[in-house]
Amino acid sequence: MPEAVSRPTLEAVAARAGVSRATVSRVVNGGDGVREPLAERVRRAVEELGYVPNQAARSLVTRRHDAVAVVIAEPESRVFADPFFALQLRGISKELTAHDNQLVLLLTEGRPDHARVARYLAGGHVDGALVFSLHLDDPLPGLIRDAGVPTVFGGRPHWSEDTRDARPGRAGEGADRGVVYVDCDNRGGAHTAVRHLVDLGRRRVAHIAGALDQTSAVDRLDGYRDVMADVLGESDPRLVVESDFTPAGGERAMRELLDRCPDIDAVFAANDLTALGALRVLRESGRRVPEDVAVVGFDDMVPVAEQTEPPLTTVRQDIEEMGRLMARLLLRGLSEGRDGEHPAAGAQGAPGRGVILPTSLIRRASA
Amino acid sequence: MPEAVSRPTLEAVAARAGVSRATVSRVVNGGDGVREPLAERVRRAVEELGYVPNQAARSLVTRRHDAVAVVIAEPESRVFADPFFALQLRGISKELTAHDNQLVLLLTEGRPDHARVARYLAGGHVDGALVFSLHLDDPLPGLIRDAGVPTVFGGRPHWSEDTRDARPGRAGEGADRGVVYVDCDNRGGAHTAVRHLVDLGRRRVAHIAGALDQTSAVDRLDGYRDVMADVLGESDPRLVVESDFTPAGGERAMRELLDRCPDIDAVFAANDLTALGALRVLRESGRRVPEDVAVVGFDDMVPVAEQTEPPLTTVRQDIEEMGRLMARLLLRGLSEGRDGEHPAAGAQGAPGRGVILPTSLIRRASA
Incomplete structure (x- = not known):
C-alpha cells in the first residue's frame, strides 16, 4: 500500500x-x-x-495525553471472572472511544501492587483515572490522591460521607475537597428486594451480604435491615452471613445459613453471582425455589440471571451506564478544570458529589 | 495511620x-x-x-517506566468474552508483577482505534509492548513499528516468514530486522488431532477453520490438509468451512457442514469455543457424539473443554505459559538491548525469532 x-x-x-x-x-x-x-x-x-x-x-x-486509566481494585483473575467488571468496562470503553480517548486498564495481582499503580498514575501517562471496587483498608485512594490525578470513583467511597474535613496525613481520608463518584441506589434497591419477599408472605428472610469492607455491601445490608426492623420490629442476626460476591462464596454462605436456621423461607443475595451459588446449595438440600425458599439477587447480570435454575428475580442496576457516566463525568471535569487543582473532583467546589442511579425489581421465577 | x-x-x-x-x-x-x-x-x-x-x-x-503495554487486536467485548485472552493475560500479569512492572492493557472498540493505540505507545508511556490476535489486514503492526516500541508478538505474525527483506514504505511488512514472537505448534497440533480421528476409522472428517486472516487458523487448516491429503490422496473442499473462533460461529459452520455433507463422521474444530457451538448443533440434529460424529477441539480451555456434553477431546496448548514467556522475552530484551535499535526484536540480530511451544492431545469422551 x-x-x-x-x-x-x-x-x-x-x-x-x-x-x-x-x-x-x-x-x-x-x-x-x-x-x-x-x-x-x-x-x-x-x-x-x-x-x-x-x-x-x-x-x-x-497538553493532554487523551488517555484515561481504569483501576479495578481486585486481582486480575477476579476482573476476568466477574462479568460485572466487563459490563462496566464496556460502558467506559464506548464513552472514551467516542471522545477518542485511550482506555488504559491497569491490572494487578493484588493489593501489594497498588503502590506501583499509583506510581504509574503519578508518572504523567494519563489525564485522569476511573477507579472502582474499593475496599475499606486499601491504601489505593490515598495513593491516587497523592498522585494528583483527577479521579472519578465507581461506587461510593467509604470516606465520602464521614470525613469531609481535611485531615492531611491520613492516607485515604479527608485531604480532598471533594470526591466524585457514580453509584446505584444500593440501599433503596435492597429495600425493594426484601419488601418484595415480605409481601410474598415470607418472614424468615436471610441475607447473604457482600464483602463488608465495600460500601455497596454495607448499603445493601442496611436496606435489608430497614425492612426487617420495620416488619418484624427486630432483625435476627443469625439470618445474615457475610460473603464475597462470588458463586463459591454464595455456596458457602447458603450452607452456613441452612445449618443455622433450617426454617429459612427466603434469601436476599447481595449480587446475582452469590445467588447463583445459593440456588445450587438449595437444590442440593432438596428445597424447591420459590415454593420452599424464595430467592432475590442484585445486579440483573444478563445472561447469568436469566439462565439460573429457576430464572432469578433480581434488582436491576444499569452497570454499563454507570461506566459510561463515570467516563463522561471525568472527561467533562477535565475540559472544565484548568485551575491547577483536582479538575474533576474540585471543579464545582462541592464536597462529595455523588451521582446515584435508580434501581428496579426484575421479576422472574425465583421469587 | x-x-x-x-x-x-x-x-x-x-x-x-x-x-x-x-x-x-x-x-x-x-x-x-x-x-x-x-x-x-x-x-x-x-x-x-x-x-x-x-x-x-x-x-x-x-530511564525506565517499568510498564509494559498489552494490546489485543480485538474489540474489548471479544476480549472479555473469550477466556483465551484472560488466560494469556494471567500469565503476562504474573510475570510482569514478579518483576514489578505495571501491566497496561490498552482496550479498543475495534480496528479504527488502532492508530490511537499506536499514538499512546509512541508517547513514551511504556517500555515495550506485547501484542496479540493480529489480523492480516490490520495496520497495527506497522503502526507499532513506527512507534518504535520494543515488541513481542503472541502468535506468529503473517509477515514473519514471507518478507524478511527490508521493504520500507510497506505498512506492516518487512521494515524490521527481526520479529520476536511466541506461538504454539498450530500445524503439528492440528496434524495430531486429525490423525487421531483418522486412526479411529473416520474418513469424512470436516474442519471448522478459524478466521483465516490469522496465522493460527491458517496453520491449523494446513495441518488438517496435510493429514487428509496423506490419507485420502485429496481433500474435499466442501468439508472445510471458515468460521471465527466463537461458539456462535461454530454453530453456523456446523449447520452449513451438515447441509453440504450429511455423511460427515468427524469434525476438527479450530478451537474449543467453536467445538462447543458444533456440539450444540450436532445434538439438535439428533447425531450422537462420538458414535455418529467424533469431535476434536483445540486449546484445552479448562473448564470449557471439561464441561461440554460430552467432554471434549482437544489439542492442549499452554496458553498461560505463552503469556508468561512473552513477558519474559520482552523484559529480557529490554535489559539486554541498549543500542538504540529495537531492543527486544533486534537484540540477537536474528530475523524472525519465534519460540514455538509444543502441543499434546487430551483425550476425553468426544473422540
Whole structure:
C-alpha cells in the first residue's frame, strides 16, 4: 500500500539519516536508548525535511495525553471472572472511544501492587483515572490522591460521607475537597428486594451480604435491615452471613445459613453471582425455589440471571451506564478544570458529589 | 495511620507552600495545569525541605517506566468474552508483577482505534509492548513499528516468514530486522488431532477453520490438509468451512457442514469455543457424539473443554505459559538491548525469532 506523499514521511527521515524507522520514531517521541551521534543525525534529517510528527504536534497544542486509566481494585483473575467488571468496562470503553480517548486498564495481582499503580498514575501517562471496587483498608485512594490525578470513583467511597474535613496525613481520608463518584441506589434497591419477599408472605428472610469492607455491601445490608426492623420490629442476626460476591462464596454462605436456621423461607443475595451459588446449595438440600425458599439477587447480570435454575428475580442496576457516566463525568471535569487543582473532583467546589442511579425489581421465577 | 517522618513528606511540602497535596504532586511529577506563581512556590518549598519524590528519583536513574503495554487486536467485548485472552493475560500479569512492572492493557472498540493505540505507545508511556490476535489486514503492526516500541508478538505474525527483506514504505511488512514472537505448534497440533480421528476409522472428517486472516487458523487448516491429503490422496473442499473462533460461529459452520455433507463422521474444530457451538448443533440434529460424529477441539480451555456434553477431546496448548514467556522475552530484551535499535526484536540480530511451544492431545469422551 503506497503512502500519501503530501508531507515528509517517517521513511524519508529514516532514509536521509541512514537509520531504521524505529530509531527515528524513538528520537522524535523523546524515547530513551538512542546514542547521541545517531540521535543528532535523526534530528538533522527531521529539520532538513521539515518533518512534523503527528502526535507530538498535537500534544503540544492540547497538553493532554487523551488517555484515561481504569483501576479495578481486585486481582486480575477476579476482573476476568466477574462479568460485572466487563459490563462496566464496556460502558467506559464506548464513552472514551467516542471522545477518542485511550482506555488504559491497569491490572494487578493484588493489593501489594497498588503502590506501583499509583506510581504509574503519578508518572504523567494519563489525564485522569476511573477507579472502582474499593475496599475499606486499601491504601489505593490515598495513593491516587497523592498522585494528583483527577479521579472519578465507581461506587461510593467509604470516606465520602464521614470525613469531609481535611485531615492531611491520613492516607485515604479527608485531604480532598471533594470526591466524585457514580453509584446505584444500593440501599433503596435492597429495600425493594426484601419488601418484595415480605409481601410474598415470607418472614424468615436471610441475607447473604457482600464483602463488608465495600460500601455497596454495607448499603445493601442496611436496606435489608430497614425492612426487617420495620416488619418484624427486630432483625435476627443469625439470618445474615457475610460473603464475597462470588458463586463459591454464595455456596458457602447458603450452607452456613441452612445449618443455622433450617426454617429459612427466603434469601436476599447481595449480587446475582452469590445467588447463583445459593440456588445450587438449595437444590442440593432438596428445597424447591420459590415454593420452599424464595430467592432475590442484585445486579440483573444478563445472561447469568436469566439462565439460573429457576430464572432469578433480581434488582436491576444499569452497570454499563454507570461506566459510561463515570467516563463522561471525568472527561467533562477535565475540559472544565484548568485551575491547577483536582479538575474533576474540585471543579464545582462541592464536597462529595455523588451521582446515584435508580434501581428496579426484575421479576422472574425465583421469587 | 500516621506516616513515617524520616524524610520530608508531600504533606510537609503542601503545608509549607500553602497548597493542596494534589498541586504539589502535579508540579513534582511534571503535570500540566498548575499556574506559574503556584508552581514556583511549590518548587521553592521542595528545595527548602529537601523533598525527594520517590518515583521521579527512581526513573531518573533507570530511564525506565517499568510498564509494559498489552494490546489485543480485538474489540474489548471479544476480549472479555473469550477466556483465551484472560488466560494469556494471567500469565503476562504474573510475570510482569514478579518483576514489578505495571501491566497496561490498552482496550479498543475495534480496528479504527488502532492508530490511537499506536499514538499512546509512541508517547513514551511504556517500555515495550506485547501484542496479540493480529489480523492480516490490520495496520497495527506497522503502526507499532513506527512507534518504535520494543515488541513481542503472541502468535506468529503473517509477515514473519514471507518478507524478511527490508521493504520500507510497506505498512506492516518487512521494515524490521527481526520479529520476536511466541506461538504454539498450530500445524503439528492440528496434524495430531486429525490423525487421531483418522486412526479411529473416520474418513469424512470436516474442519471448522478459524478466521483465516490469522496465522493460527491458517496453520491449523494446513495441518488438517496435510493429514487428509496423506490419507485420502485429496481433500474435499466442501468439508472445510471458515468460521471465527466463537461458539456462535461454530454453530453456523456446523449447520452449513451438515447441509453440504450429511455423511460427515468427524469434525476438527479450530478451537474449543467453536467445538462447543458444533456440539450444540450436532445434538439438535439428533447425531450422537462420538458414535455418529467424533469431535476434536483445540486449546484445552479448562473448564470449557471439561464441561461440554460430552467432554471434549482437544489439542492442549499452554496458553498461560505463552503469556508468561512473552513477558519474559520482552523484559529480557529490554535489559539486554541498549543500542538504540529495537531492543527486544533486534537484540540477537536474528530475523524472525519465534519460540514455538509444543502441543499434546487430551483425550476425553468426544473422540
